[in-house]
Amino acid sequence: QVQLQESGPGLVKPSETLSLTCSVSGGSISSYYWSWIRQSPGRGLEWIGYIHYSASTNQNPSLKSRVTISLDTSNNQFSLKLKSMTAADTAVYYCARAQSRFEYGGNTGGFDIWGQGTMVTVSS
């Protein structure tokens, strides 16, 4: 079955750029929407942005100017870059796949597969 695994640094300094990668195993990265989601005690679950296998992207308006999401189909991976990190960006970061069902014409709007999450702390 399809599995997702986040990788990246656990500690980032203020003002630096966070880089995370999500590796997709057990299936192809094609034909789905792939998202980054984060969770902190103060902000709950927050959708960061998505990339589609067609390379279209969209980001949460609250983070749009700082977010870049890219796709590496040859390695079955997608990545997140979040610029100008502050303490408010301290969170568990998840990658997730948006569910697609043929009988519903594609995207059902839910995330059916998640990575285990990686804790990112912003501190000097």
Place this chain on the structure above:
Amino acid sequence: DIQVTQSPSTLSASVGDRVTITCRASQSISNWLAWYQQKAGKAPKLLIYKASNLESGVPSRFSGSGSGTEFTLTISSLQPDDFATYYCQYYNTYSPRWTFGQGTKVEVK
């Protein structure tokens, strides 16, 4: 932007209880709503998609209903494994964009 608001934020219940959690949208979202269960230290798990469709492998005691602006997640008979936090999530088909509710913690009474 459309907001989704969950209630209650905390719910105290006993094994065997019928439990209902509500999610309200600030304007009509048709049936573009999902529900998740999350346990401490774990990723959320999809329970219900498109408001009322049970995800494969999820016990039938979970059900979702509603459309437009008001939605409910019901656990017909609460089991020990069901004590967790539950989130609703709206999918904006036009952007696309996703928005989560604030969560409801189901705790032991």
